[in-house]
Amino acid sequence: xxxxxxxxITGSGRGIGKAVAVKLASLGANIVINDIPSSTYADEAxxxxxxxxxxxxxxxxDVTKIDDVKALVDGAVKxxxxxxxxxxxxxxxxxxxxxxxxxxxxxxVMNINLxxxxxxxxxxxxxxxxxxGGSIINMASVVGVMGNAGQANYSASKGGLIALTKTxxxxxxxxxxxxxAVAPGFIQSAMTDQLSDDVKQKxxxxxxxxxxxxxxxxxxxxxxxxxxxxxxxxxQVICVDGGLIM
Ligand code: NAP
Numbered sequence: 001x002x003x004x005x006x007x008x009i010t011g012s013g014r015g016i017g018k019a020v021a022v023k024l025a026s027l028g029a030n031i032v033i034n035d036i037p038s039s040t041y042a043d044e045a046x047x048x049x050x051x052x053x054x055x056x057x058x059x060x061x062d063v064t065k066i067d068d069v070k071a072l073v074d075g076a077v078k079x080x081x082x083x084x085x086x087x088x089x090x091x092x093x094x095x096x097x098x099x100x101x102x103x104x105x106x107x108x109v110m111n112i113n114l115x116x117x118x119x120x121x122x123x124x125x126x127x128x129x130x131x132x133g134g135s136i137i138n139m140a141s142v143v144g145v146m147g148n149a150g151q152a153n154y155s156a157s158k159g160g161l162i163a164l165t166k167t168x169x170x171x172x173x174x175x176x177x178x179x180x181a182v183a184p185g186f187i188q189s190a191m192t193d194q195l196s197d198d199v200k201q202k203x204x205x206x207x208x209x210x211x212x213x214x215x216x217x218x219x220x221x222x223x224x225x226x227x228x229x230x231x232x233x234x235x236q237v238i239c240v241d242g243g244l245i246m
Contacts, residue, residue, distance in 0.1 A: 001027045001028065001223075001227050001228075001229075002024055002027040002028045002029035002084075002085070002223075002226065002227060003027075003028030003029075004028070004030075005028070005029045005030070005084040005085060005226075006029065006030045006031075006032065006076060006080040006081070006082055006083050006084050006085070007021070007024045007029045007030070007031055007032065007083075007084065007085035007086070007087065007226065008032040008034060008072060008073070008076050008083055008085070008086050008087070008124070009021045009024070009031070009032070009033065009034065009087040009089055010034045010035075010063050010072075010087065010088055010089050010090040010116070010120060011034065011035055011036075011063075011089045011090030011091065012031075012033045012034060012035060012042070012045060012087075012089060013033065013035035013039040013040075013041035013042035013044075013045050014035075014041040014045070014190065015189040015190055015191065015215060016089060016139065016184065016187060016189060016215045016218050016219070017035075017087070017089040017090070017139075018033075018041070018045050018215075019215035019216055019218065019219040020087055020089060020218065020219045020222045020223075021033055021045060021049060021056075022048070022049065022052075022219070023216070023219035023220065023222065023223050024085065024219075024222070024223060024226060025049045025052045025054045025056065026052065027223060027227070028054060029054065029084075029085065029226075030054050030055035030056065030079075030080045031046075031049050031054060031055070031056045031057075032056075032057055032058075032059055032072070032075070032076045032079075032080075032083075033045050033046045033049070033056065033057070033058040033059070034058075034059055034060065034061060034063075034072055034090070035058075035060055035090075036060065036061075036062055037060045037061065037062065039060060042058050042060055043058055045058070046058040055079070055080060057075065057076075057079050059071065059072045059075045059076070063088075063090045063112060063116030063117070063119060063120060064111045064112055064115060064116050064119070065119075066119050066123070069116075069119045069120055069123045070123055072120075072123075073120075073123045073124050073127060077127050082127060082131045083124055083127050083128060083131070083134065084128075084131065084133070084134050084135065085134065085135050085136075085137070085226040086120060086121075086124045086128075086134065086135075086136045086137070087136075087137045087138075087139065087222060087226075088116070088117040088120050088121070088136070088137070088138045088139060088161075089139040090112060090113075090116055091112060091113045091139060091157075091191075092108070092109060092112050092113065092191075093109065093151065093154050093191060094108060094109050094153060094154070095150050095151055095154065096150060097149070097150055098152045101152055101153060105153055106152070106153045109153035109154055109157050110153060110156070110157050110160075113154070113157035113158065113161065114157045114160045114161055114164070117138055117161055117164060118164060121136060121164070121168050121179070124136070125172060125175075125177065128172075128175070128176075128177050129172075129175045129177070132175070132176050133175075133176030133177060134176070134177045134178075135177070135178050135179075135180075135225060135226050135227075135230075136168060136177065136178070136179040136180075137179075137180055137181070137182060137222050137225050137226060138161050138162075138164065138165045138179070138180070138181040138182070139161075139181075139182055139184070139218075140158045140161045140162050140165070140181040140182065140183040140237060141154070141155070141158040141183055141184060142183050142184070142185045142239055142241050142244055142245050143155040143158055144157075144158025144159040144160075144161060144162050144183060145159070145162070145183060145237065145239070145245060146245050147159075158183075161181065162181050162183070162237055165179050165180060165181040165235065165237065166235045169234040169235030170235065173234055173235075178225075178230070178231075178233065178234040179234060179235065180225045180230070180233060180234060180235065180236045180237070180238065181236070181237045181238070182218060182221050182222055182225065182237075182238050182240055183237050183238065183239045183240065183241070184213060184218050184240050184241065185203075185207065185213055185239065185240065185241025185242055185244040185245070186200075186203040186204075186207065186212050186213060186241070186242075186244065187212065187213040187214065187215060187217070187218060188212050188213070188214060188215070189215060192212075200212075203244070206244055207241070207242040207243065207244050208242060208243035208244075208246075209242035209243050210242070211242060212242075213240060213241065213242060217240055218240055221238055221240050225238070
C-alpha cells in the first residue's frame, strides 16, 4: 500500500513512534527514524526495520532545533528522493498542577510538542510541494480536546497542535498536502507507565471498550491517514481512545 513512499517519524526510537515506523514499513514504505541525539533505542529500531526488507536510515536530532530538522528532511530527500509522509510524534509530559507548575516545564513541553511540530511542518512542506503532495500526521491527545487537571502545559500543547493541524490543512491543501491529527487516549507506553495506579484505574473505569489502547492501535490509524485510503480527509482529528471521549 505504501511501496516506494518515504516516511519520516519523529521520536520513533521507541513507543508509539516506533510502532508507527514498523507498521508503515510493513506496508512497504522506506523509513527515516528520528530521536533525540542521545537515544540508544533509535539505532536498534532502524536495524529492526531494515531487516523487514525496506530502506531505513536513522537521523538523530532535536525537533526544537531548526537546523536539526533541516538536516533530518534534507537527509531523507538525499537518501530516498522525496518525503511523502511526515509523522510529528515526538512529545513529552511534565505534569503538575498549574499553581505549582514551573515556567521551565511549561516552556519545555510547548517547545517540543508544539514548536517542534511547527519546525517540522515548515521544513517538510517545501519538498512535499515540489513532489505535488504528501500526508502530514500530528500526534495530538484526547487531553488537547477535553483538557486535563495536572496537564496545563501538555493539554495546551496538544490543543495547539490540533489548531496547527487545521491551519496546515487549510494552507497546503491546494498543493496536494493533507494534514490530520491522531488523538490517542490512554495507550500503554513508557509515557503512561509512569502514572500512579490510582490514575490508571480512573482512566480504565472511564473507557467504554474496557481496555487500555496499544501502540499498534495508533499505528493502524496513522497508516490509514498516510495512505490513499484517506485521500479525501484533511484537517481532521481522529480520537483513538476506546470511546473515552465522545
Ligand atoms: P515515549 O515512549 O516517551 O516516546 C516519545 C519519543 O519522543 C521518545 O523516543 C523520545 O526520545 C522522543 N523525543 C522526546 N523529545 C524529543 C525531541 N526534542 N526531538 C526528537 N525526539 C524527541 O511516548 P509515547 O507514549 O510513545 O508518545 C508518543 C506521542 O504520542 C507523544 O507525542 C505523546 O504526547 C502522544 N500521546 C501518547 C499517549 C499515551 O498514552 N502514551 C496518549 C496521547 C498522546 P527519548 O526516548 O530518547 O526520550
